[in-house]
Amino acid sequence: MSNCDCGDNPTDDLISIKDAKKILFDNASLIDDSEIVSIKNTTGRILSESLIAKISVPSFDxxxxxxxAFAFDGITDNNKKIPISNRIPAGKNPAKLDPNTVARIFTGACIPEGADTVIKQESCQYDNDNLIIKDMPKKCANVRYAGEDFKEQDVLIKQGAIIKPQDQGIAASTGNSNLKVKRKIKIAIFSTGDELLDLxxxxxxxxxxxxNRYTLMxxxxxxxxxxxxxxxxxDDYNETKNTLIQAAKICDxxxxxxxxxxxxxxxxxxxxMDNGKLNLWRIKIRPGKPLAFGRINNTPIIGxxxxxxxxxxxxLIFVKPYIFHSLGATDFKQRSYKIPATFACHKLDKREEYIRARAVINNKGILELHSFNTRSSGVLTSTTWADGLAKIPPNQTHxxxxxxxxxxxYGIL
Incomplete structure (x- = not known):
């Protein structure tokens, strides 16, 4: 007896995209294992635990x-010569500023004790010994205070985040050389068909x-x-069965x-159906109706x-969201935007359609959508011509x- 939870699923009983995604997510095998990885190799990985700031940044004014740099309340007159008592480059721990003097200071350098304001060099005249202020700044101007970016113990990146290049910088700025991330999900792929040739x-x-296999890769x-x-x-049942059973032993x-x-x-x-369990088959989508989902020896399979x-x-619509759900990604999003179309679409069936489309700025400066000249599911060039998909709901005329x-x-690949 076959093992199938999806019924016979005739044409009128195709599964909606929303319900299909729920079945996929509800039956996903989650990746729980983690590994410690150098931050230089973490972009695109999934963070296993929230990153907590070990220090405040900046850690000093x-x-x-x-x-x-000078004490605002100690300098009252413009056009008055003020002695330059110190020179403070970045990375130096400066001495306390003498009263009624200024310190030559550079971007990122520590504000010395006794100073609370920085005047930019373009607003004054100076030589090696003295400074004349031409345009007095506001008190505390041009000072970046300790903890202005973030403070010690702040949550910097939440668990489940897909790590971005700027996240690596945040991690490094608080002294983390490694991050704990989900281990990679192992995905076995193969194509079926007597007509297929290797390259x-x-x-x-x-x-x-x-x-197809290279598109998948x-x-x-x-x-x-x-x-x-x-x-x-x-195209052989026994070869298909044996390949699935062996694949289930080595992948997620x-x-x-x-x-x-x-x-x-x-x-x-x-x-x-004969060697595992079929949870899902045939979806209300055009193109792509005969998608299947189930398990072989407890390993998920998407046909x-x-x-x-x-x-x-x-x-793009089902597999990629499933993969990142399995990895525990909490910020995986596929974005869409409303754009006027230059094509009509008269839908008389119950399937949601995804049309290969390109966003173009017309001669009036207005962004509009153009569709490829055929909607055949066998024309792969349409996917290289297009820069996105136009989603047409079922039973709607556009x-x-x-x-x-x-x-x-760029928002879904």
């Missing part, structure tokens, strides 16, 4: 610019090169991910390309449709100049 094989009639090229490439397999997630539709040579869905565009879009939700690739 310092000058915001090159100029002269070192000669093309022949009826054959195609295995482009590019989409998975991320510091938080380790890819295990299992190559391509034939299996991703397959092809073999999830209803054809006689599509074996992924059946192999999952991605084999059409190149379907693979690309379903990865006319030219209607506002459409646009998901730029």
């Amino acid at each position: 310092n000058s915001a610019m090159d100029g002269f 070192d094989e000669k093309i022949s009639h009826g054959k195609i090169y295995d482009s 590019g989409l998975l090229d991320n510091p938080a991910i380790e890819v295990i490439d299992l190559g391509k397999i034939k 997630l299996i991703l397959t390309s092809g073999g999830v539709s209803v054809g006689e040579e599509d074996y992924i869905k059946q192999a999952i 991605i449709p084999g059409n190149p565009v379907s693979l690309f879009i379903t990865f 006319t030219i100049n209607d506002l459409v939700d646009f998901m730029p690739f």
